[in-house]
Amino acid sequence: MYQQAAWFTTIIFIAGIIGVFVYVLINSSQKEEYASVKHKGHTVQKFYFLGLIVVLGIATTITLQDLPFDRAKAQENQIEVDATAMQFAFELSQNEFKVGQPIVFNVTSKDVNHGFGIYDDNMQIVAQTQAMPEYTNPVYVTFKKPGTYKVLCLEYCGIAHHVMQATITVTE
Numbered sequence: 001m002y003q004q005a006a007w008f009t010t011i012i013f014i015a016g017i018i019g020v021f022v023y024v025l026i027n028s029s030q031k032e033e034y035a036s037v038k039h040k041g042h043t044v045q046k047f048y049f050l051g052l053i054v055v056l057g058i059a060t061t062i063t064l065q066d067l068p069f070d071r072a073k074a075q076e077n078q079i080e081v082d083a084t085a086m087q088f089a090f091e092l093s094q095n096e097f098k099v100g101q102p103i104v105f106n107v108t109s110k111d112v113n114h115g116f117g118i119y120d121d122n123m124q125i126v127a128q129t130q131a132m133p134e135y136t137n138p139v140y141v142t143f144k145k146p147g148t149y150k151v152l153c154l155e156y157c158g159i160a161h162h163v164m165q166a167t168i169t170v171t172e
Ligand SMILES: [Cu+2]
Pocket: 114, 115, 153, 154, 155, 156, 157, 158, 161, 162, 164
């Protein structure tokens, strides 16, 4: 569903850009005094810039209301797991867990910025954070159902970014 929304949004923006190009192309044969064009350009620019701020402000507010996963917190009995990302793999100090067991993944990177996204069997995101060199970002997860989960990189990090993967097994 999210992929579809992203796809349609992209298509709409591309159509808009094509529309602008076509409009400019059609009107490019008309000659106008430079001074008047410049003045008009500034007014149009100001109008569109304010419009853009309003549109992006509303879109950001609406889309940040809801994350596609739970925002979990630290818990006393949580298992600590070291999760290190590198070109092009993930290293997890533990990858077998039980349902209902609170876990914190301490996520870092050995080289460049990576993403650390945990996906369930249906490729629905469960949790995510950035994997950054010299920083450790905690991700709190409590798996609610058994299955095979995947860790995927969410930040383009180089030529083999798409093969970066780790597996997590969750049992009852
Ligand atoms: Cu990557």
